[in-house]
Amino acid sequence: MTRPSDNIVMLAQRGYASSNPCTDCLQRFRCPAFDRFSTDGWAQDESGLLPRKTVRAGHTVFSPGEKFSALYMVRSGFFKSYSIDTNGDIQVTGFHFPGELFGIEGIDTGFHDNTVEALETGNFCRIPLAFFEPSGRLDGDVRLSPSEETHRCRYQSLIKVMAGIIARDRTMVFSLGKMCAKRRFAAFLLDISDRMQNSGFCGDEFRLCMSRIDMSNYLCLAIETISRLFTQFHAMDIIDIDRRNIRVLNRTALHSIVAGDNSDQTLLEKVS
Amino acid sequence: MTRPSDNIVMLAQRGYASSNPCTDCLQRFRCPAFDRFSTDGWAQDESGLLPRKTVRAGHTVFSPGEKFSALYMVRSGFFKSYSIDTNGDIQVTGFHFPGELFGIEGIDTGFHDNTVEALETGNFCRIPLAFFEPSGRLDGDVRLSPSEETHRCRYQSLIKVMAGIIARDRTMVFSLGKMCAKRRFAAFLLDISDRMQNSGFCGDEFRLCMSRIDMSNYLCLAIETISRLFTQFHAMDIIDIDRRNIRVLNRTALHSIVAGDNSDQTLLEKVS
């Protein structure tokens, strides 16, 4: 069968494609750089279009210590971000799907403190921070002088991005603190499913873009626990799982597990 | 545009304490509403000063569903914020000390989704969201027309507030996911201590403003675990604890527990 990401990958052009401005970008309606108010309909700086770039699996978009000067919009492919603590332990902090933004965490210090890495060949668009500034400002990247209305839209976009991150982090805190492994994992599957759908894929049958190790690290569970939960959910006919290919068979069951009417015990234990 | 002299008159008329504008506020240097660029040196709207309010222990600043239209700066006292999930379970999401801001979480939906409650009698200042808007805007609250420079400062303040929340949430995720109870608790004590100091109190001897229940809920641990850790740290001569009064005796030990060279075992186990 065809890989779910083929359709988008084929549309993604490399580098500056003058034939492929924002008006043709599949992610334009989720992109804060796409101006609905401008006459021509696509974001641009002095040099033309916003820069795009393609990275292969395992390669990074940026690393800790690099100067923070832009946001990034995933155009195709999947990315993960992680940071390394003082003990050298890795913490996967998130996954990024097509149409999603990443890289704003460094906004307070001015430097990135995490790494963003492509899970498979992917393409992203770099949106300079100056794009969101209150008024035209030259910072070596780009000079922009948006109209007041345009700027307000962009301003609110930036706020919204950060608010979304806060909301997602709060969910994560709740997940880690109050949910047992099963609930947490079910919530993770639903989250991934929803975001796949938002990115234009089928939400019920797709390929998991990350390894079991990344999953376990992100969810703060042991790899073995992840594996056991996969087989358990499979035995309960909630999912079909083959390598990284997953099919959601019983979404309702996942939701009831997440709801977890009782704090942490074996809801639906004997279904199989 | 109102002149400073006008405001003084208005203050007297409205019963504001004219002897206590922002220039006398102890928290002014941590407050985004305090304008270092303005000639008179304090934040104001058309009606005079930013509104302040006092609440008693157990009373709320706002509740879920209320319209989001302002940030809040703690002037004195201590506050906690918590939300209630679909199962009716409470999750304490944070504590707020003098000089700290709260209430920005509702910025994306336009409504607060959590409750902020005073832990003891406290006073806070309400900063209308319009204060941070790119340009003068009338939203029923206040009309402001800041200069470009002033606005950029305010704009960046808002960004910084949100970035700070994101950083704090990330720390929380790491704490909940990767730290055992002892490390988590030690990190909590250090966090509280630092913030007490930032708020102008002694960082080594103070009164814990929240109950054991709030602590345990916030840290996602059982009350019994919190209690055991208090006695354990006391036995190790790391702290002195009497009811809610705590004295930090060995800050270095707390730091080494948080560092946790090894994942989750009994560092300093046999010190007593």
Next chain:
DNA sequence: CGAACGATTGACCGGCATCAAACTCGGTGG
């Protein structure tokens, strides 16, 4: 083919939640 890596499955055990009981302290009323 063999090495390396990821994934699965089983056995074991430890940290922390849970249950239960005792204790402290402040408030109330007889």
Next chain:
DNA sequence: CCACCGAGTTTGATGCCGGTCAATCGTTCG
């Protein structure tokens, strides 16, 4: 003044979820 109560806290006993260790299997690649 003491008895009583209830909320908050402490301490002990027990059990279980999920981490750790270890062996096996499947897949990929040099």
